[in-house]
Amino acid sequence: MAPTLVHLPNGQTLTVSSVFAGFSFKANDLNIHNSAFPPGWTIIIESQDDLNDEVAVDGQESHNTPKKSHARRFRNPTLRGDSLFISSISNPSSTDFKPPTSPTRQIAMMLWATLWWYFHQPKPNPHITTKGLNDHIPEEGKPKGDWRIYIKREGIFKGRHLLPKLERMGIITSEDSCVGGSIDDRNGEGWTHMFASQRGFWLIDPRIFLFTLSPTTHSPFPGASPYPSRPSSPNRDSFPPSRPDIAGELPQGPMTPQAQSPGGPFASGSHLPTYYPPPPTLFTFTNNIRHPIRQKPPAQGETFYTRYIPSVGQFLSFRVASLSHKSPTHRGPISDSTPTFLPPGSGVTQGSLPSIANMTISPNDTDLLHTWMNDPRVNALFGMSGPRSVQEKMLRDALNTKHSFPVIGCWDGKPFGYFELYWVKEDQLGRYLSSHDYGNWDRGFHALVGEREFRGPQRVRVWMSALVHFCWLADPRTERVLLEPRVDNTKFIDYLQDVGFYKEREISFPHKQAALMKIRREGWEAPVL
Numbered sequence: 209m210a211p212t213l214v215h216l217p218n219g220q221t222l223t224v225s226s227v228f229a230g231f232s233f234k235a236n237d238l239n240i241h242n243s244a245f246p247p248g249w250t251i252i253i254e255s256q257d258d259l260n261d262e263v264a265v266d267g268q269e270s271h272n273t274p275k276k277s278h279a280r281r282f283r284n285p286t287l288r289g290d291s292l293f294i295s296s297i298s299n300p301s302s303t304d305f306k307p308p309t310s311p312t313r314q315i316a317m318m319l320w321a322t323l324w325w326y327f328h329q330p331k332p333n334p335h336i337t338t339k340g341l342n343d344h345i346p347e348e349g350k351p352k353g354d355w356r357i358y359i360k361r362e363g364i365f366k367g368r369h370l371l372p373k374l375e376r377m378g379i380i381t382s383e384d385s386c387v388g389g390s391i392d393d394r395n396g397e398g399w400t401h402m403f404a405s406q407r408g409f410w411l412i413d414p415r416i417f418l419f420t421l422s423p424t425t426h427s428p429f430p431g432a433s434p435y436p437s438r439p440s441s442p443n444r445d446s447f448p449p450s451r452p453d454i455a456g457e458l459p460q461g462p463m464t465p466q467a468q469s470p471g472g473p474f475a476s477g478s479h480l481p482t483y484y485p486p487p488p489t490l491f492t493f494t495n496n497i498r499h500p501i502r503q504k505p506p507a508q509g510e511t512f513y514t515r516y517i518p519s520v521g522q523f524l525s526f527r528v529a530s531l532s533h534k535s536p537t538h539r540g541p542i543s544d545s546t547p548t549f550l551p552p553g554s555g556v557t558q559g560s561l562p563s564i565a566n567m568t569i570s571p572n573d574t575d576l577l578h579t580w581m582n583d584p585r586v587n588a589l590f591g592m593s594g595p596r597s598v599q600e601k602m603l604r605d606a607l608n609t610k611h612s613f614p615v616i617g618c619w620d621g622k623p624f625g626y627f628e629l630y631w632v633k634e635d636q637l638g639r640y641l642s643s644h645d646y647g648n649w650d651r652g653f654h655a656l657v658g659e660r661e662f663r664g665p666q667r668v669r670v671w672m673s674a675l676v677h678f679c680w681l682a683d684p685r686t687e688r689v690l691l692e693p694r695v696d697n698t699k700f701i702d703y704l705q706d707v708g709f710y711k712e713r714e715i716s717f718p719h720k721q722a723a724l725m726k727i728r729r730e731g732w733e734a735p736v737l
Contacts, residue, residue, distance in 0.1 A: 215516030215523070218418050218474035219541025224325055229281065230295065233322065247299070250362065253282040253292040256518045268630070271399055287332045291358035293365050294318060306425055312373050313419070313481070315364060318415040320379060326357060327406050328518060328737060355406040371399045378412055379503055380404050397464050414679045418474050429572070441624045463466075472511040472540040486683045488650075494610065499633045500648050505613040509536035514676045516543065517670050518737055522620045523682055529573045529614035538621030573616060574600045576623055580658030589592070589697065590656060597602050599634070611635060615653075617671055623677035624662035627675065628654040632690050640715050649685035652692070666702065673707045673736040692722035701725065707733055 213236075214222040230252040240619065255277045294315070295502035335350040358382050365371055376378050377417045380402045388398035476482050490501045504527050506512045514525040525540045571579070577599040580586055587593040592602055606614040616623050630653065632638050632646045653675055657663055679689050693700050695714060701723055705711070709725040716722075 216321060216324065217414050217515045222321060244634050249297045250295050251292050251322055252295045253290060254279045255282045256289040285329045285570065286331045287334065290358050290484045293360040293363040297364065312370060316374055317378055318416045323404050323409050327409055331355065335382050341732040356403040359402045359404065371402055373640055379407060405664055407733050413483050415473055416481055420478065443710050466675055472514055494634055497634055502611065502631060511540045512542045513674065515674060519666060520670065524671060525618045526615050529616050531603060532572055534572055538618065542620040547649040574603055577603060577626060580626060580656060586656050619662055624659045625655065625657040637690065641646065646690060647687055649683050650690060651679045651686055652690045668703045669707050669736045672703060676727060678734040689727050691725040695721045697725050709734060
């Protein structure tokens with residue numbers, strides 16, 4: 209198998225190469241920024257023919273751990289016949305990087321990156337054969353199983369408490385939820401059926417696992433994360449500052465606070481995971497509607513979602529729209545040709561190399577909306593054409609709305625569309641639905657693609673599924689995403705159905721007849737890759 213370049217959502221890359229009985233993972237970014245990954249690790253992965261007659265369906269209990277017999281070398285994923293473990297780790301030099309505060313978290317990150325690579329492989333046939341199934345049933349009529357890979361308690365995973373910790377982190381799971389009758393936990397009883405599923409993997413926020421190592425005092429590697437961070441601890445010596453918009457911490461040079469955008473979702477000056485659990489539920493009233501108090505959205509210009517899309521060969525990202533008179537500087541990863549090795553002591557840094565990340569690009573968001581909204585195709589659906597003042601007021605109102613916020617979608621940092629993410633309960637849509645149609649945490653979005661070069665079925669399916677993916681990651685209490693496109697917008701409705709939405713019924717608004725489109729967390733598998 210030829211070496212594969214894996215793009216992680218924080219911009220780091222890994223080279224995956226085939227070795228005897230497994231694969232080696234090598235980090236490519238240690239010479240650009242302080243990667244949390246060691247120089248490399250090796251996994252042992254094997255496959256066996258799926259034991260479909262043992263797959264549990266319709267609530268039947270089954271521990272589908274792969275058997276040792278019939279094992280063969282991994283070539284392509286199977287539905288439930290694959291298993292892996294990390295066999296060895298090559299750590300970075302202790303003279304350059306401080307050891308991780310938590311080795312368990314570093315191992316969890318390596319497992320997460322391994323699963324990121326694995327679940328980007330071609331999906332196996334989801335149909336299964338169970339005992340008693342009629343042999344004459346066509347393939348399409350057979351039941352489906354979820355895609356799993358089992359985690360063996362071998363190699364690095366042999367540690368007494370490691371698998372329990374990984375299970376608590378949510379990266380692996382088991383259908384065996386009992387305590388177990390063995391007093392001696394060293395024998396691993398109860399931890400031999402651990403697995404990671406495709407659906408479960410994509411519902412885990414990667415910010416839980418991706419973080420960076422702190423360089424030593426005399427390390428030639430940069431001391432800051434690749435991008436500035438808004439929610440970081442104060443650090444007088446770090447640059448750029450964690451909050452460039454705060455008086456007294458403005459960066460020097462031509463960059464103004466209006467044009468400066470906060471860092472992406474993985475940026476941290478403290479070298480810690482950037483995931484924060486959702487706040488506890490407290491209620492308030494808005495327009496006589498009782499609803500949870502909503503957490504504030506990210507700041508203007510802040511990137512809150514980024515992911516490399518293999519089918520397109522570019523990074524997709526979403527950031528909050530900005531009223532700045534300058535275009536917010538893109539501070540997320542892009543699929544450029546930046547070299548992965550920069551000689552230590554050369555004085556050259558990634559930030560000094562010409563790229564979209566350190567250029568000010570016009571037009572600004574208001575100008576973009578002015579152009580897009582005056583496109584007859586867009587105006588036919590949004591009805592917001594007119595002078596620039598119309599779009600500026602629209603954007604200002606959107607930024608000051610409590611139940612929604614405006615979003616700019618970007619391909620490799622270049623804006624392509626405008627979106628509004630909203631909570632259904634306080635939105636106009638909620639007033640036309642009964643209480644059983646939605647929950648306190650269900651969301652929806654409006655969408656338009658303004659740039660012609662970024663249209664097309666594949667890109668549409670990608671950003672649609674990515675917005676749904678963000679809704680699941682942003683709050684685990686979100687169970688549905690609802691949309692209400694106009695019924696004559698048949699192409700958009702078809703795209704929604706392509707990514708898993710279904711039409712429940714039609715709704716009569718004062719200004720349009722809409723199709724109520726829904727997708728449920730329970731029925732969602734993975735974002736479009």
